Structures are given as C-alpha cells and as structure tokens.
Amino acid sequence: MDELIDIFIRMGVISCYMKSRINLGGTPFERLRSRYENTDTKCPDCGYVCDSCSWTSKSDGRRVVYHYVCPSCDADREHVFRLTK
Numbered sequence: 001m002d003e004l005i006d007i008f009i010r011m012g013v014i015s016c017y018m019k020s021r022i023n024l025g026g027t028p029f030e031r032l033r034s035r036y037e038n039t040d041t042k043c044p045d046c047g048y049v050c051d052s053c054s055w056t057s058k059s060d061g062r063r064v065v066y067h068y069v070c071p072s073c074d075a076d077r078e079h080v081f082r083l084t085k
C-alpha cells in the first residue's frame, strides 16, 4: 500500500486518494509520516537515533512538508511532496 501512495503522489492525485481513505482510518499523509518515524530515525549529521521522535507535517494545498529536528544536534530534516502536477 505504501508503494501505491508513492505512485499517487507522483501522479498528483493524492487528494482523490485521500478522500477514498478518510473512512478507512489514516490518511496517506499520516501513513507517510509514520513511515518516516519508523524508518528514518537516524540523524545523518550526528548519528543520533530517536525511536520516539515524531515528524511534523504541514500542507499549503500544493505540497506537503514533513519536518524533523534532531534533538541531539538540532539539524533540520525535510521531505517535501508536491501535490500538483
């Protein structure tokens, strides 16, 4: 299912996909964020691994920005997904 989300994001139809997911619990945005929280936990700058740190996500309607600040060295990390073609 995560692969499907990636494909939909690249195609720019994530908003349609979101609507279909609303009643199933968990939007693709939330799923992507939880994926980062589960798999992208090691800071590339200092090597600090934080299993319980959470990514923040925000959207301006055209893109979604996932943001994370390392609690050890304060390095900023971002993943940006464009929602429009």
Ligand SMILES: [Zn+2]
Pocket: 043, 044, 045, 046, 047, 048, 070, 071, 072, 073, 074, 075
């Ligand atoms: Zn760090």
